[in-house]
Amino acid sequence: MPSPLRIIGFYWTLPVPWLGFTRLPKGIADAAAASRAIRYQRERVHRWAKDEGGQVVAEDAFMETRADRGTSAILPEVERLLAKAEAMEATLAVVNFAESFHWRPHASLWGRLQTEPRVMALDPVPVLIDGQIFDPVSHFRAWEQATETHTALxxxxxxxxxxxxxxxxxxxxxxxxxxxxxxxxxxxxxxxxxxxxxxxxxxxxxx
Structure with a gap:
């Protein structure tokens, strides 16, 4: 009987300096509790893993250095996880927000991952979280509007x-x-x- 698919989940988010949200807690559960974006990505990866009969064997979360875009600062963490995936014969699962909705693109991240064979790019489909449907695109649009309002004020x-x-x-x-x-x-x-x-x-x- 073949071994179940091993999966490493990688989740990232942007800081929100005007709310004082500039650091993620170290533990993945705490990071997910602090950030709805991280929580969503974690749920998305875990549900995909369940559907595939796989097992999430490791997880990591990263907060970007800029509030308005993804940067190359993420690449050292990506390299570490790719090496870990190779060593564990695992698949690195990452939600690609820009794939379906052209929302929250990350050129540095996907420029590095797009040719890697051990990477699964997941579509940002809505998922059920705490009994409610969470739509990541609506979530990010709401945050963008809140940021624009804050900037104006x-x-x-x-x-x-x-x-x-x-x-x-x-x-x-x-x-x-x-x-x-x-x-x-x-x-x-x-x-x-x-x-x-x-x-x-x-x-x-x-x-």
């Missing part, structure tokens, strides 16, 4: 925060104290990072 938000900081400074509050107060409230910089004394000064110095 950034000048207004920056002006409001700057006015608040100036008022606190006029009341005698130090930059360090202001940073602690804003961070305690969960207020981030326009780029989604925690406040520090230096970036408070930079914000006030902007015209």
């Amino acid at each position: 950034k000048p207004k938000a920056r002006a409001e925060i700057a006015a608040r900081i100036r008022a606190m400074r006029e009341a005698g509050t130090s930059f360090a104290e202001i940073a602690r107060a804003l961070n305690a409230e969960g207020v981030t910089t326009p780029g989604g990072k925690p406040w520090r004394a230096d970036n408070l000064r930079k914000l006030l110095a902007q015209p």
Whole structure:
């Protein structure tokens, strides 16, 4: 009886700096809990593995370095997984979002994978997650719209925060104290990072 198909799942996502989402947890289950995109890809790979009578023997997730596109930063991780697939006689399963819907293309990733014999590119079909159909294209479109809205609001938000900081400074509050107060409230910089004394000064110095 032939051995079941061995599968390595590889999932990737983009950061969302304005929400403070710039790192993935190390464990794959935690990464899937933190990112709906990772969760979707994991579900897609596992369901394909089940349909093929295969077994997912390893998984990895990667967060890109840019919020707006895939980059070549992913390639070292891809090389590591390709070597692992060769050593384990496994298939590397990756969801190709651009294949069917031309959505979220990743030229560096697929430029490397397209000629590899141990790679299975899966279509980004909707799957059932937690009792609801998850459509990745609708999900990414919603995030794109949210990002566009946030970008449009950034000048207004920056002006409001700057006015608040100036008022606190006029009341005698130090930059360090202001940073602690804003961070305690969960207020981030326009780029989604925690406040520090230096970036408070930079914000006030902007015209």
